[in-house]
Amino acid sequence: MSRRGRAPRSQAAVDTRAAWLFISPWVIGFLLFTLYPLIYTGYLSFTDYDVINDPNFVGTQNYRDLVSDDKVMLALRNTFVFTVMSVPTKIVLSLLLALLLNKAGRSAGFFRTAFFLPKMTPPVAIGVLLLLLFNGQSGLINEVLGWFGINGPAWTTDPLWVKPGLVMMSLWTVGASVIILLAALRNVPQELYDAARVDGAGWWRQTMHITIPMCSGALFFLLIVDTIAGFQSFTEAYTAYFGSGNSTYSNDAALFYAIYLFQQAFQFLHMGYASALAMLLFLIIMIVTAVQVRLSRTFVYYESERA
Amino acid sequence: MQRRLPMYFSVLTASALLLAGCAKGTGDSDQPDASFDPKASLSGDLTVMGFGADDEIGSVRLDEAKKALGSKVKVKLIEGDLDIQQFLNSVASGQPPEVVYADRTQIGTFASRGAIIPLDDCIDGEGIDTSVFRKPALDQVTFDGKVYGVPEFNVVQITQANSSLLGKAGLTLEDVNGSDWDAVAAADKKLMKESGGKLTVIGYDSKMPEFLPLWAKANGADLISADGKTAQLDDPKVIEALKFAVGIYDAQGGFSKVKAYRDSADFFGGGNQFASSTLGAMPMEQWYVNVLNDVSPQAPVAFDTFRDKQGEPLAFASGSAWGIPKGSKNPEAACRFAKTMTMTSSWVKAAEARVKKRGSEGGMFTGVLTGNTEADEKIRAMVKPSGDAKWDQAVEATYTANDHTFSLPANPAGEEFETAWQDAVNRVLNGQQSPEEAMAQAQKEGQKALDEAWAEWEK
Numbered sequence: 001m002s003r004r005g006r007a008p009r010s011q012a013a014v015d016t017r018a019a020w021l022f023i024s025p026w027v028i029g030f031l032l033f034t035l036y037p038l039i040y041t042g043y044l045s046f047t048d049y050d051v052i053n054d055p056n057f058v059g060t061q062n063y064r065d066l067v068s069d070d071k072v073m074l075a076l077r078n079t080f081v082f083t084v085m086s087v088p089t090k091i092v093l094s095l096l097l098a099l100l101l102n103k104a105g106r107s108a109g110f111f112r113t114a115f116f117l118p119k120m121t122p123p124v125a126i127g128v129l130l131l132l133l134f135n136g137q138s139g140l141i142n143e144v145l146g147w148f149g150i151n152g153p154a155w156t157t158d159p160l161w162v163k164p165g166l167v168m169m170s171l172w173t174v175g176a177s178v179i180i181l182l183a184a185l186r187n188v189p190q191e192l193y194d195a196a197r198v199d200g201a202g203w204w205r206q207t208m209h210i211t212i213p214m215c216s217g218a219l220f221f222l223l224i225v226d227t228i229a230g231f232q233s234f235t236e237a238y239t240a241y242f243g244s245g246n247s248t249y250s251n252d253a254a255l256f257y258a259i260y261l262f263q264q265a266f267q268f269l270h271m272g273y274a275s276a277l278a279m280l281l282f283l284i285i286m287i288v289t290a291v292q293v294r295l296s297r298t299f300v301y302y303e304s305e306r307a
Numbered sequence: 308m309q310r311r312l313p314m315y316f317s318v319l320t321a322s323a324l325l326l327a328g329c330a331k332g333t334g335d336s337d338q339p340d341a342s343f344d345p346k347a348s349l350s351g352d353l354t355v356m357g358f359g360a361d362d363e364i365g366s367v368r369l370d371e372a373k374k375a376l377g378s379k380v381k382v383k384l385i386e387g388d389l390d391i392q393q394f395l396n397s398v399a400s401g402q403p404p405e406v407v408y409a410d411r412t413q414i415g416t417f418a419s420r421g422a423i424i425p426l427d428d429c430i431d432g433e434g435i436d437t438s439v440f441r442k443p444a445l446d447q448v449t450f451d452g453k454v455y456g457v458p459e460f461n462v463v464q465i466t467q468a469n470s471s472l473l474g475k476a477g478l479t480l481e482d483v484n485g486s487d488w489d490a491v492a493a494a495d496k497k498l499m500k501e502s503g504g505k506l507t508v509i510g511y512d513s514k515m516p517e518f519l520p521l522w523a524k525a526n527g528a529d530l531i532s533a534d535g536k537t538a539q540l541d542d543p544k545v546i547e548a549l550k551f552a553v554g555i556y557d558a559q560g561g562f563s564k565v566k567a568y569r570d571s572a573d574f575f576g577g578g579n580q581f582a583s584s585t586l587g588a589m590p591m592e593q594w595y596v597n598v599l600n601d602v603s604p605q606a607p608v609a610f611d612t613f614r615d616k617q618g619e620p621l622a623f624a625s626g627s628a629w630g631i632p633k634g635s636k637n638p639e640a641a642c643r644f645a646k647t648m649t650m651t652s653s654w655v656k657a658a659e660a661r662v663k664k665r666g667s668e669g670g671m672f673t674g675v676l677t678g679n680t681e682a683d684e685k686i687r688a689m690v691k692p693s694g695d696a697k698w699d700q701a702v703e704a705t706y707t708a709n710d711h712t713f714s715l716p717a718n719p720a721g722e723e724f725e726t727a728w729q730d731a732v733n734r735v736l737n738g739q740q741s742p743e744e745a746m747a748q749a750q751k752e753g754q755k756a757l758d759e760a761w762a763e764w765e766k
Contacts, residue, residue, distance in 0.1 A: 052395055052399050157737060248516050250729065266392055267723075
């Protein structure tokens with residue numbers, strides 16, 4: 001058919017094609033590096049696979065083993081507790097720091113960089129740093145507590161204090177959240193504060209009734225990504241309690257789900273079982289995220305959705 | 308939208324099945340048909356995974372191996388500790404290195420999964436004299452009656468103590484060498500010092516959790532049966548050993564305190580625990596003698612072997628081994644390489660290079676434990692008295708320990724079994740379980756891992 005003979009394409013079709021072309025690198029990446037591994041993991045979860053030999057189909061055996069594995073429950077409990085402790089702590093601290101930075105004036109640029117810098121620290125280094133800072137005998141944390149007459153706990157060995165130590169250490173990388181919230185704060189219209197001041201509202205009421213609602217979209221974003229990150233916590237705890245920081249000493253209290261999954265996959269070579277663990281984690285994260293999205297309708301305010 | 312969901316799931320399921328159908332392992336590739344002959348001229352590539360010729364002991368032997376292989380064999384090193392995942396993936400994809408250097412505890416796992424091949428033909432063909440290898444080392448690389456690795460190096464433990472602290476407390480090495488557990492416990496209390504609720508001197512460090520096999524053996528028990536099939540973690544003698552070793556920490560305020568203090572020490576520096584007189588005694592691997600001799604030659608140290616309850620020297624052997632991966636494209640060269648790296652003449656040349664180097668540095672030569680009895684004897688003869696009794700004592704203790712080693716047998720669930728008992732010890736140290744509860748759980752977990760792995764192997 002000659003070019004002239006073709007029906008003229010609509011602008012929408014041209015735009016759609018251009019859009020697909022522009023996003024195609026991402027789409028290809030997603031298909032190859034996310035969707036394919038996800039589907040293959042799903043397949044492996046029904047097999048007995050040790051990396052060397054061919055996967056051997058075992059039906060739902062891995063999932064049945066998973067239900068009767070005490071360590072799965074322990075790892076899930078540890079992960080949930082850590083996530084529940086760390087996510088709100090991280091968000092509240094990020095918001096406080098962002099509020100302070102918002103008032104910093106000319107020096108805001110310097111502090112923004114200063115807060116963000118720790119985020120550049122490799123997670124393995126953070127794990128090692130944890131052991132140094134939280135050492136019960138000579139660590140900086142107990143040293144500081146000692147100034148106030150507090151005899152600090154054995155953060156790195158007492159099962160009761162291992163997770164609080166990890167939560168505190170996770171605050172090391174709070175800088176990225178601070179930057180996101182600072183950007184949201186900068187977008188809150190000044191006239192809202194002006195109107196509130198005219199009505200006699202103080203700092204607290206302005207924060208609770210203007211700042212937080214207007215930043216709720218960013219707060220919700222942080223809630224989602226921090227919750228997912230909490231469920232997938234691995235490197236810092238692994239380094240400190242299972243890897244290079246402690247090659248033989250370990251602590252059950254730090255056995256996060258991702259660590260147990262790693263052990264099964266790469267130490268014990270139970271790839272099929274580890275795949276079943278991965279699928280369960282995927283399902284849990286999906287459910288929790290769906291619940292969060294559903295609940296967000298009651299507390300997240302999007303300016304673009306105003307009637 | 309909801310109506311489309313079933314369609315999406317159908318597409319997803321079809322894709323999954325398609326991909327699953329495409330998935331194909333390479334586990335069935337045939338073993339190479341190799342002919343091993345010490346006089347044969349060799350050629351081709353030889354990729355070595357997991358080995359680095361970082362020091363003269365490695366580089367001199369590597370040069371010897373290259374000479375033995377001849378100029379037609381191109382040797383390439385993939386240095387650094389063996390990355391198990393990288394190695395197994397390379398075998399699975401049919402692109403393994405020609406020879407692999409692994410920890411001896413990994414050999415059973417690799418063998419059971421078919422990642423490395425038995426070396427019977429290699430040993431017979433190249434004429435590797437296995438009688439020179441130390442039995443515990445050879446046992447660690449013998450899986451289900453077949454040798455899968457050529458062992459090298461031996462790591463052993465000896466008693467290392469602070470002579471000054473011992474003297475001040477009116478104690479001798481006999482009180483801390485493990486031969487009398489009551490004496491060790493009493494010495495622990497005498498040597499330990501506290502100030503303001505903090506430890507200032509660790510009396511005795513029983514080195515838990517890693518040294519449980521040593522304490523158990525000293526008490527007459529093994530963690531696993533000789534055939535590698537039965538866990539013996541709930542043996543009353545193992546539990547007794549665990550209670551004793553943990554009790555050493557309890558007497559000092561608990562493991563948390565000792566570990567926190569231990570972790571804050573300058574372990575490899577001039578301010579180490581012996582130089583700073585902050586540790587009474589501990590069983591420790593022999594390589595630490597070299598560290599102490601290098602960084603704190605004047606430290607008040609004293610050495611003896613670690614001893615069992617009958618007073619006999621005892622050490623838990625570990626080390627490395629050479630294996631030939633399944634699918635190795637040059638098994639003949641791999642075999643000769645492993646043979647040359649571990650033969651007596653190569654070790655002796657390497658030791659001579661070290662003697663020369665230590666002499667030029669003004670340091671002493673403390674010997675090399677090779678895993679080869681013949682080489683050990685020849686190298687020991689090269690060790691000259693240093694003029695400082697304590698370091699000569701260290702060498703003496705090391706070589707005596709080397710003659711009194713034991714090991715855990717190769718088994719297909721080595722990593723899981725080790726994790727089971729180490730986690731159990733850690734639960735006791737962390738105060739989460741009693742020794743009886745912890746070892747009962749470990750027995751269950753360890754035996755399950757062994758049963759499943761052996762069943763898989765025997766299929």
